[in-house]
Amino acid sequence: MRKRLTVAAAFGLSLLLAAPVSASGSHPGADGLGDPYYPTLGNGGYRVSHYDVRLKYQPATDELEGTTTILATATEDLSRFNLDFALKVTEVRVDGRLAAFATSGDQELEVTPARPLAKGSSATVVVRYRDVPSTVQKYGGYTAWRRTPDGAVVAGEPVSAGWWFPSNDHPSDKATFDVSVLVPDGTQVISNGVLAGTGSRAGWTRYDWRENKPQATYLATLAIGKFDVTRGTTASGVPVYNAYSKDLGENAAAARASVERTGELVDWLSGYFGAYPFSSVGGYVPNVRTGGGLETQTRVCYGPGLFARGSNTSVVVHELAHQWYGDSVSLSRWSDIWLNEGFAQYAQFLWSEHENEGTAQELADYVYASYPADDPFWSVRPGDPGEENQLADAVYERGALAVQALRNAVGDETFFRILKGWPTERRYGNATIPEFRAYAERVSGRDLGELLNTWLFTPGKPAVGPVPNAAGAAAVPPAEPKSWKEIRAADAVHADRR
Known part of the structure; x- marks a missing residue:
C-alpha cells in the first residue's frame, strides 16, 4: 500500500494514565492501545470478535444511516469503554440496555454501560448513527469517505473505519465481519469477503457481504456506485470478484488488463507463500481522484491513477502479496x-x-x-x-x-x-x-x-x-x-x- 493519510500531527504524543478505580473494582478502559506511532488508535479493556454493520445510504445526498453490532469480550473490569468513531451517534445499547455516551478527541466514543462489564464477560454493543460522512473531517481536515459521481468509497490507512462503523480501530484486534448495505435500485455495493446475497424491495436493494476470517479494521472497505462486475475462479478454485466503475474513462482498459489477472497471480503467489488464506479474492477500481492502492482484505482497492501509464501487473502482485503479508499475518x-x-x-x-x-x-x-x-x-x-x-x-x-x-x-x-x-x-x-x-x-x-x-x-x-x-x-x-x-x-x- 502506498496511499497514506497524514494524521500524525492530529494524534500527537499522548500518555495513557492509569484510570481511577471505582469501589466495585471496575474502571474506565484506556482511550488508546499505546501504539508507538498512533497512541490513541484502538482502545483498552476489551477485544472484538465480530462486527455486524447494517447501513442505508442515499448517494444523491450522501446521507448514511447505520446500526453496528459489536461482539466483544472484556479483558478487565470496565465501568466505561471507548470505541473509535467519527460520525454522529443517536443511541448506544450494551447487552440490550441503553448506555450513556459522550464524544471526545477526533474519534473517541465513550460508552458507559448501565452495568459494569466484568473481566472475561461477553458483551453485545449496538450503536445507531446518522450523518453525512463526506462532511466529517478529523485529524486536521482529513476525511476517509470520498464521494464519487454515483456513490462513495472508503478505504484508507491507518484510519478509515471511523467514517462508516464504530470499532476498536487498531490492527492488533482483528474480527470477522458482516456488512449489509441498502441502496437505491440500480446502485451496487462492494465490500470484503463473499457476496452472501442480495434482495430488492420498494425501490431499494440490499447487498450482504461476509468476511469469515479475522480482519483488521483498516482493511475493511466499502464502495457504492455503478460497476461493471466480472466473476471467475482461480485455478485452485478460489472465487474471484472484480469491479470497475462504469465511468473510468481512459484508464478503464489498462485497469482491466491488470486487475483481471488477479486469479492467475494468486495462484502464482501461492507457490511462494502457501495456500491463499481467504475465501475469495478480487479488486475494484472506483472513479476517484487518486493514484493510491490499498490491500483491503480479499478486495483490493486500486486508484485509477495506478493505470494512467498503462497496464501494471506489478502493482497487482504487490497488493495481492499483502493478502498473506499484512492481511492474514x-x-x-x-x-x-x-x-x-x-x-x-x-x-x-x-x-x-x-x-x-x-x-x-x-x-x-x-x-x-x-x-x-x-x-x-x-x-x-x-x-x-x-x-x-x-x-x-x-x-x-x-x-x-x-x-x-x-x-x-x-x-x-x-x-x-x-x-x-x-x-x-x-x-x-x-x-x-x-x-x-x-x-x-x-x-x-x-x-x-x-x-x-x-x-x-x-x-x-x-x-x-x-x-x-x-x-x-x-x-x-x-x-x-x-x-x-x-x-x-x-x-x-x-x-x-x-
Missing part, C-alpha cells in the same frame, strides 16, 4: 510496517524474475547503486521508520533489499521455506519484526541479528550491497532492469498520499 504495531511493505515489494522482484525482466538480485543491486551514501534515503530505518516515514520509499525499497540480503545469507532453499512457512505458521494472527527474526533463525539455524539490524535498524548505507561484492557496490552502476520502470511507476503513483 498483520502487524502488531505500526512500527512493524516492514513486515507488510518489504515483502510486498519483494514479491514484485520475484514477479520480475518470473517474467525474465530482471532478477531479484539485479533489482537489489540497481536500487542499492541508485542512492548515494549521503542520500536521505539511507537515513530511514525500515524496521522502525517513524510515523513521518512510515510509507517512505526506503520502507519499500530498502525493505526489499533486506529481504534479498536474507535470501543471500541463508540460501534459496532455506529462504523460500521461510517465505512460505511464516504466513502459514502465523495465519490469521499478528506479528512483530523480532518474532519474524526468531522464526527465520529457527528455520535457518543462523543468528540473523547483525544482518537484520544492519538493513532494518541502522541509518546509513551498508558497506556492501545485499550480497558481498554485489554489482551495486561497483563504481559503475548496473544496468537498469527492464521491470524497474513498471515497479517504479507504481511507486511514484503510490507517493500520491492524498
Whole structure:
C-alpha cells in the first residue's frame, strides 16, 4: 500500500494514565492501545470478535444511516469503554440496555454501560448513527469517505473505519465481519469477503457481504456506485470478484488488463507463500481522484491513477502479496510496517524474475547503486521508520533489499521455506519484526541479528550491497532492469498520499 493519510500531527504524543478505580473494582478502559506511532488508535479493556454493520445510504445526498453490532469480550473490569468513531451517534445499547455516551478527541466514543462489564464477560454493543460522512473531517481536515459521481468509497490507512462503523480501530484486534448495505435500485455495493446475497424491495436493494476470517479494521472497505462486475475462479478454485466503475474513462482498459489477472497471480503467489488464506479474492477500481492502492482484505482497492501509464501487473502482485503479508499475518504495531511493505515489494522482484525482466538480485543491486551514501534515503530505518516515514520509499525499497540480503545469507532453499512457512505458521494472527527474526533463525539455524539490524535498524548505507561484492557496490552502476520502470511507476503513483 502506498496511499497514506497524514494524521500524525492530529494524534500527537499522548500518555495513557492509569484510570481511577471505582469501589466495585471496575474502571474506565484506556482511550488508546499505546501504539508507538498512533497512541490513541484502538482502545483498552476489551477485544472484538465480530462486527455486524447494517447501513442505508442515499448517494444523491450522501446521507448514511447505520446500526453496528459489536461482539466483544472484556479483558478487565470496565465501568466505561471507548470505541473509535467519527460520525454522529443517536443511541448506544450494551447487552440490550441503553448506555450513556459522550464524544471526545477526533474519534473517541465513550460508552458507559448501565452495568459494569466484568473481566472475561461477553458483551453485545449496538450503536445507531446518522450523518453525512463526506462532511466529517478529523485529524486536521482529513476525511476517509470520498464521494464519487454515483456513490462513495472508503478505504484508507491507518484510519478509515471511523467514517462508516464504530470499532476498536487498531490492527492488533482483528474480527470477522458482516456488512449489509441498502441502496437505491440500480446502485451496487462492494465490500470484503463473499457476496452472501442480495434482495430488492420498494425501490431499494440490499447487498450482504461476509468476511469469515479475522480482519483488521483498516482493511475493511466499502464502495457504492455503478460497476461493471466480472466473476471467475482461480485455478485452485478460489472465487474471484472484480469491479470497475462504469465511468473510468481512459484508464478503464489498462485497469482491466491488470486487475483481471488477479486469479492467475494468486495462484502464482501461492507457490511462494502457501495456500491463499481467504475465501475469495478480487479488486475494484472506483472513479476517484487518486493514484493510491490499498490491500483491503480479499478486495483490493486500486486508484485509477495506478493505470494512467498503462497496464501494471506489478502493482497487482504487490497488493495481492499483502493478502498473506499484512492481511492474514498483520502487524502488531505500526512500527512493524516492514513486515507488510518489504515483502510486498519483494514479491514484485520475484514477479520480475518470473517474467525474465530482471532478477531479484539485479533489482537489489540497481536500487542499492541508485542512492548515494549521503542520500536521505539511507537515513530511514525500515524496521522502525517513524510515523513521518512510515510509507517512505526506503520502507519499500530498502525493505526489499533486506529481504534479498536474507535470501543471500541463508540460501534459496532455506529462504523460500521461510517465505512460505511464516504466513502459514502465523495465519490469521499478528506479528512483530523480532518474532519474524526468531522464526527465520529457527528455520535457518543462523543468528540473523547483525544482518537484520544492519538493513532494518541502522541509518546509513551498508558497506556492501545485499550480497558481498554485489554489482551495486561497483563504481559503475548496473544496468537498469527492464521491470524497474513498471515497479517504479507504481511507486511514484503510490507517493500520491492524498
